[in-house]
Each structure stands twice: as structure tokens, then as C-alpha cells.
Amino acid sequence: MSSIELKPTIEADEWRTAQSQFDEAAELIKLEPWLRDVLREVQREFTCHFPVKLDNGHTRIFTGYRVQHNINRGPAKGGIRYHPDVSLNEVKALAMWMTWKCAVVNIPFGGAKGGIIVNPRELSLNELEHMTRRFATEISILIGSDRDIPAPDVNTDGQTMAWIMDTLSMHLGYSAPATVTGKPLEVGGSAGRVEATGRGVTICAVAALEHLGRAPHQTKVVVQGFGNVGSISAKLLEEAGCTIVAVSEDYGGIYNPLGLSIKRVLEYRAREKTLKGFPGAKEVGNQDLLTLDCDLLVPAAIGNQLTSRNARDVKAKLIVEGANGPTTPEADAIFRERGIFLVPDILANAGGVTVSYFEWVQDLQSFFWSEHEVNQKLKAILSRAFNEVLKTREERKLDMRMAAYVQAVSRVAGATRERGLYP
Numbered sequence: 001m002s003s004i005e006l007k008p009t010i011e012a013d014e015w016r017t018a019q020s021q022f023d024e025a026a027e028l029i030k031l032e033p034w035l036r037d038v039l040r041e042v043q044r045e046f047t048c049h050f051p052v053k054l055d056n057g058h059t060r061i062f063t064g065y066r067v068q069h070n071i072n073r074g075p076a077k078g079g080i081r082y083h084p085d086v087s088l089n090e091v092k093a094l095a096m097w098m099t100w101k102c103a104v105v106n107i108p109f110g111g112a113k114g115g116i117i118v119n120p121r122e123l124s125l126n127e128l129e130h131m132t133r134r135f136a137t138e139i140s141i142l143i144g145s146d147r148d149i150p151a152p153d154v155n156t157d158g159q160t161m162a163w164i165m166d167t168l169s170m171h172l173g174y175s176a177p178a179t180v181t182g183k184p185l186e187v188g189g190s191a192g193r194v195e196a197t198g199r200g201v202t203i204c205a206v207a208a209l210e211h212l213g214r215a216p217h218q219t220k221v222v223v224q225g226f227g228n229v230g231s232i233s234a235k236l237l238e239e240a241g242c243t244i245v246a247v248s249e250d251y252g253g254i255y256n257p258l259g260l261s262i263k264r265v266l267e268y269r270a271r272e273k274t275l276k277g278f279p280g281a282k283e284v285g286n287q288d289l290l291t292l293d294c295d296l297l298v299p300a301a302i303g304n305q306l307t308s309r310n311a312r313d314v315k316a317k318l319i320v321e322g323a324n325g326p327t328t329p330e331a332d333a334i335f336r337e338r339g340i341f342l343v344p345d346i347l348a349n350a351g352g353v354t355v356s357y358f359e360w361v362q363d364l365q366s367f368f369w370s371e372h373e374v375n376q377k378l379k380a381i382l383s384r385a386f387n388e389v390l391k392t393r394e395e396r397k398l399d400m401r402m403a404a405y406v407q408a409v410s411r412v413a414g415a416t417r418e419r420g421l422y423p
């Protein structure tokens with residue numbers, strides 16, 4: 001069956017994508033069959049259905065998940081997402097990607113992820129806090145500073161992390177800041193964490209441009225998603241000299257082929273709570289945005305945006321994946337065939353987990369670093385990882401995704417092999 005004939009629902013199954021990427025890497029490194037069986041499954045998957053009392057006095061039942069894919073290299077690490085489309089398969093895939101992400105940048109964590117099926121915009125702040133605290137209690141049997149450490153993801157932020165940290169601390173009877181990362185500075189957060197994922201995207205994009213022999217000031221950029229990752233990536237890429245021609249949120253985006261001032265877009269969005277109506281820009285739909293004329297495309301919203309339906313129409317010659325899983329295997333094959341240079345999610349957006357690791361280390365030591373120190377250490381780790389992946393790509397004649405997978409899967413397999421099978 002050709003990729004075009006695949007039903008979009010199958011193509012859009014993140015767990016199928018994650019497993020097929022792993023299978024390809026396992027084959028490339030001739031991984032032993034028993035390790036393939038272990039690593040292509042998640043270790044633990046937890047589902048809970050829990051009640052929350054709403055402001056109107058009614059009770060609503062929510063469904064949430066926490067999945068740990070592999071904890072052989074250290075405690076599990078991964079974000080918590082609030083979105084109506086959250087599913088167990090999506091959370092499993094995101095947990096597996098976290099394992100590879102931590103391994104590709106060589107930080108001592110395993111992979112986890114969590115989520116609640118909810119549109120947070122439908123809840124009041126009070127309801128959101130109650131839902132978060134009850135979910136934190138449900139997953140408290142799994143999480144902890146030496147076991148599994150959550151962080152922000154889609155529709156969750158520092159406030160969400162502060163509520164989770166406070167809930168766990170109340171259970172313990174003392175403050176336990178190292179149980180979550182991405183917290184506000186006041187409760188043990190790290191300088192530079194809010195910007196870390198976008199900063200990592202920018203470090204990878206600039207390194208890729210350099211490899212391709214293109215200067216940032218010759219580079220037109222489209223960014224899908226204008227949340228934490230998208231807006232910071234746009235801001236820092238502009239500071240690096242690129243021209244940002246389009247940005248978007250879930251309802252659509254804005255486009256100006258001559259460039260948008262991201263500072264002004266941020267001010268406008270803060271004031272108007274929308275990108276719509278930004279002066280001097282045309283409106284553009286999220287699908288059309290992906291195929292606009294540009295040199296660099298940064299998908300920084302949600303998964304499955306680049307598929308067999310639009311991959312041939314993408315104009316960018318460089319794609320840097322800010323989001324997790326934005327590209328299906330079918331689209332990946334088309335990009336490979338078209339010679340598009342793609343920096344994969346497990347490398348491109350690893351800046352977030354890297355600074356989360358710094359935050360965890362600072363919390364455990366109760367000794368905090370300056371933002372300059374954080375940014376310097378982040379740059380050193382990401383630049384080294386980028387160069388290692390590039391070297392593997394060239395030595396083994398692979399694309400960047402498979403080169404990153406070869407690095408990551410080899411490291412996790414090595415740890416799993418050394419530890420052996422219990423009992």
C-alpha cells in the first residue's frame with residue numbers, strides 16, 4: 001500500500017510512528033531481539049479516572065495518564081499535557097520519545113509523559129487548580145524526585161508545576177521542589193527554563209544553517225504554534241538575524257512576506273489575546289502556513305502536522321522540529337527523498353529537558369546558577385549533541401532523525417544490557 005493510500009487516522013497514530021522509528025533504528029544497529037522487545041514497549045502505563053467538583057456544584061470525571069517508557073539511565077522525566085485529543089497511545093509515544101531525547105543529549109534520565117483529556121479553556125482557574133491537584137495525587141504513587149519528574153507541556157506552565165509541587169509537598173509534610181521542573185523561580189525554578197526549549201531550537205537551527213552554508217540573515221522562517229516553544233523560537237531566531245514571515249496559533253496565523261516584528265507581535269498578542277488583526281499582516285490558515293514560501297519551517301504546536309498530504313508542497317529546505325512528533329513516517333520519507341534537512345524533535349527540542357535537568361540538580365543541591373551559566377551549559381550540551389548526530393549521519397549515510405535514533409537507542413540499549421534482566 002502506498003503511503004498516500006494510508007488512512008489519515010493510521011498515519012496520525014503517534015504510537016505507530018514512535019514504534020516504526022524505533023524499529024528502523026534497531027535494525028540499523030542490529031539490536032539483539034530481546035532488547036528490541038524490551039525497548040519497543042513502555043514499562044509502565046497508568047490510567048486514572050478522577051472526580052473534580054466544578055464551580056457550579058456539579059462533579060465531572062476526568063481521565064488522565066502517566067506513562068514511563070524506560071528508567072534504565074535514571075529517573076523518568078517528561079511533561080504533562082492538557083488537551084482534548086490526549087490519548088494513551090499519544091502519551092506512550094511521547095514517553096518513548098522522552099527516553100531517546102534524554103539519551104541523545106546524554107542526560108541521566110529515562111522517559112515519561114502524562115496528560116489529561118481536557119480543554120483547559122473550558123475550566124475556571126479554580127477548577128484547573130482542583131483538577132491539577134487531584135491528578136497530582138492520583139499519580140503521586142509514581143512520581144517523585146528520584147522516580148519520575150513531571151514538567152510543563154501543551155497547555156500547562158509554571159503555575160501548573162507549582163500546584164503539583166505543592167500538592168506532593170503537602171503529602172510529604174515538607175517542601176519537595178525537585179519533584180517537578182519548569183516551576184516558577186520563587187519555588188525552586190531555574191533561570192532560563194521558560195526559554196530553554198526555544199533556545200535549543202534556535203541553537204540547532206543556527207547550527208543546521210551553518211552546516212548548509214546559509215547565513216541567518218538570508219533565512220525566511222515560518223513558525224507553527226506561538227506558545228512557549230513557538231514564540232520563544234521566533235523571538236530568538238529573529239535575534240539571530242532571521243526574518244520571521246509567519247507565525248500561528250490553533251485558530252490560524254499571520255503572514256507578511258517582508259517579515260513580522262516578533263517583539264510587536266508579542267506585545268499585540270499580550271494586549272489583544274489573539275494574533276488576529278495584527279497590523280500589516282495577512283491571515284493564513286494553519287495548513288496553508290506549512291507550505292508558505294520560506295527557507296526554515298519550525299513546527300512548534302502539536303503532532304502530525306506534516307503528513308503525506310502536504311509534505312510534497314513544503315517549500316522550506318530546512319525543518320527544525322520544535323514540537324514532538326510533528327512529522328509522520330510517510331512525510332519523513334518524502335522529505336528524505338526531496339533532500340530536505342530535518343533536525344528531529346528528540347534533538348531540536350531537547351533544550352527544555354536539558355534545563356529541566358539543570359533545575360533538578362540545582363533543587364537537589366539548593367544551590368542556584370545564573371541565567372548566563374544555564375545558557376552556556378545548555379549551548380555546550382546541545383552543540384555537542386548536534387555535532388555527534390551530524391557525525392553519525394555522515395559516517396552512516398543516514399538522515400538526521402535516524403542518526404539521532406542510532407545515538408540514543410545505542411545508549412539506552414547499552415544501559416539496559418549492562419543492568420541485565422531482573423530477576
Ligand code: NAD
Pocket residue numbers: 152153154155156197224225226227228229230248249250251286300301302303322323324325349350352353
Ligand atoms: P503551549 O501550550 O505553550 O503552546 C502550544 C501552541 O500550539 C499554542 O500557540 C497553540 O495555539 C498552538 N496549537 C495548538 N493546537 C494547534 C493546531 N491544531 N494547529 C496549530 N497550532 C496549534 O505548548 P508548548 O509547551 O509550546 O509545546 C508545543 C510543542 O512543543 C508540543 O509538541 C510539546 O510537546 C513540545 N515541547 C514542549 C517543550 C516545553 O518545554 N514546553 C519541550 C519539548 C517539546
